[in-house]
Amino acid sequence: MLRPFVVPFVLLGVVGVSVIAGVERNAQATRQVTEAQGRLLLINSLLRDISDLETGQRGYVITGQADFLKPYLDGLIAFNEHAAQLRARPATPLQLNNLNRAAGQLARWRRTAGDPQIRARRTSLEQAARLVSTGRRQLDDVRATLTTMREREDARLTAAVQSSAQTLRTVRQITVAGLLLTLLLLLFAALRMARTVARHLSQLTAGAQEISAGQYDRRLPHSGVQEIDELGEQFQEMARAVREREQALADSAQALQASNEQLAHSNRELEQFAYVASHDLQEPLRTIGSYTELLARRYQGQLDARADQYIAFTIEATRRMKTLIQDLLAFSRVRQGQRTFTAVDTEVLVREVLEHLDEQVRESGAQVQVAPGLPQVQGNLDLLRHAFHNLIGNALKFRSPDRTLQVAVSATREEDRERWVFHVQDNGIGIEEQYFDRIFGVFQRLHGVGEYSGSGIGLAVTRSAVEQHGGELWLGSRPGQGSTFHFSVPDHGAIPRPHPLQETVEP
Incomplete structure (x- = not known):
């Protein structure tokens, strides 16, 4: 009877696995965003370091004041530190090569322009002024290399952010669609089960009444519900046994009397079986009621008005079925056994x-x-x-x-x-x-x-x-x-x- 609930719960498991996979993928994208932001910050710092050391070097060449050498030296130190940090976590081998290239270009500028201009300024302003134009293009090459690195890092950051956003949208869509579909399937399964049990139980009751009235050839319909079909088969078996006993009545008066006793015994067995069967039917009925009431408590108002109405119909049908089975039990108890007066x-x-x-x-x-x-x-x-x-x-x-x-x-x-x-x-x-x-x-x-x-x-x-x-x-x-x-x-x-x-x- 619980077979219709397999598909909804399997679907719920698939949704859960998809959500877990999406969360893990989003976590990876988030890590990529964080790492890209860190690298981008270091590249911007390198560009700033180039500007600082260039400003300090040119300020000293122009003014001859030793105070300008401090920004120059600090910029060199900061560039080396930031380059070492970026070198420890490069995004790609190409980025590492570009970083080494920028560092080499800066070192070449210092050898051919930066340091020679500082030494010349200590001797003569005119001599230093003649060397100013030397190396300017080399610093532009350093900036161009770092700018290229920044653009590529920006592209990686943008791709990581977009991947994270797309993953979140996909997870949200899968979750909402999967849960709604699961709820609808659960509701459909509960309604279908309740209707199926009610319909076939009614048919079984009508067939049992006809059998008890003497129509022993009456074939009870196949319901597809294992418990009800087993009950119907037992009715058929008992009806077949009763019919065979009745056929033996034609042999003699003694056989008639014995068969009547057997028939009365079979009727008592039928009543006892109806009592036991009705009692056992309450367990799957409680399962149906419990799951349906769980749906009503957890998802009342979360679906549309029609779904809430379907849940209410199912609960009411389950209650009526419970009353029916309890009344059938009462009827069976009244007809059972010897009574003490x-x-x-x-x-x-x-x-x-x-x-x-x-x-x-x-x-x-x-x-x-x-x-x-x-x-x-x-x-x-x-x-x-x-x-x-x-x-x-x-x-x-x-x-x-x-x-x-x-x-x-x-x-x-x-x-x-x-x-x-x-x-x-x-x-x-x-x-x-x-x-x-x-x-x-x-x-x-x-x-x-x-x-x-x-x-x-x-x-x-x-x-x-x-x-x-x-x-x-x-x-x-x-x-x-x-x-x-x-x-x-x-x-x-x-x-x-x-x-x-x-x-x-x-x-």
């Missing part, structure tokens, strides 16, 4: 049921009247609790919005049939007579899913609980005026307790 005080039982429904009573504004003298009967406490809980709960649920809800619980004894008949009466919306038999079927609803809560299994549970007591369940109703549900419990000699006062439970 003891003396049950129905008045105390009804009080407990009303305490459990207290919130619904308050919300509906209902007035619940419990007639005095509800009897003690021989029955099963859990089954009778199901019966009262479902009937009173339905009365609270299907109320009319035009008037205050009135619910009355009472009991009468039919002497001729030796049984107690319990009545749950309301003034709700009522039921048309044509639907009297239909509402007691499993998963039968007279209203849309969004109108009233529930799965349409409560009355089927109630009828099963009453029939296990050997009683009957029926109703009388008029649309728009209300309904009265009656169920009987055989009287095994229990004496009704007198109750002096009628109790009214109000919100």
Whole structure:
């Protein structure tokens, strides 16, 4: 069932790897930018050093003042230091060659022009003036070489900056596109899974009902979901076994009786299997709900309004499916196993049921009247609790919005049939007579899913609980005026307790 989620998570992993690769590439580009800036700073310093030493040398030649020799000497020292730093981290072999070339040109200028002019100035201004023009072109050559180096370094810096910016843009685009696509795929997978499970579970339920009704050749559809298909195969196997047992009934009366016992046993196995299967289906359903609610909490408002709506639809469908499975479990529990019958005080039982429904009573504004003298009967406490809980709960649920809800619980004894008949009466919306038999079927609803809560299994549970007591369940109703549900419990000699006062439970 989790197979649809493989592709989104693989895509998420690819996005993560791409982001890591992009970050590493951007880090390399950043290092290149930093190194290029450092080299460019050193080249500019070399140009400045050339200007400083030239200014100092010419100032001394022109003025003869010894103070101008200090900038000249400082410029030489600074040039050598900056050249050594740049030589330690050249960008390319060509840059190293150009640096050595510039240093050689400067050294040649000093030998042929710079130092000779300084020595000549110490002797005679006229002699120094005749040497000024010598070497000017050599310094221009040094500057030209350094300028070329600076232009090439500028180009490398620009390329590194552009590479870093492009890498960041690419990483951002891949991240945004990948995350959006992953979220959409996760949402699609969750919606598809929820719809698939709901559709095939409904088909499986309908097929199981037909099989239990005797249509043993009914083939359950293939769903593609491993868990549901395995459940369907088990139903098919059990149906095949039941059919084979039924065929053996034609041999003899003894075989008929034995086959009936086997059929009853198979039905109990089917009910037990339905209970176990419904219980196991809750685990994948919790997985679907958890992932969908995780999507809703983490990405609510980050996608468009339609995506938020799809997430809400998925959560609501998961909740309805959970209710359906829980109701199916309740139905299976009611029909399972041998029941122990003891003396049950129905008045105390009804009080407990009303305490459990207290919130619904308050919300509906209902007035619940419990007639005095509800009897003690021989029955099963859990089954009778199901019966009262479902009937009173339905009365609270299907109320009319035009008037205050009135619910009355009472009991009468039919002497001729030796049984107690319990009545749950309301003034709700009522039921048309044509639907009297239909509402007691499993998963039968007279209203849309969004109108009233529930799965349409409560009355089927109630009828099963009453029939296990050997009683009957029926109703009388008029649309728009209300309904009265009656169920009987055989009287095994229990004496009704007198109750002096009628109790009214109000919100």
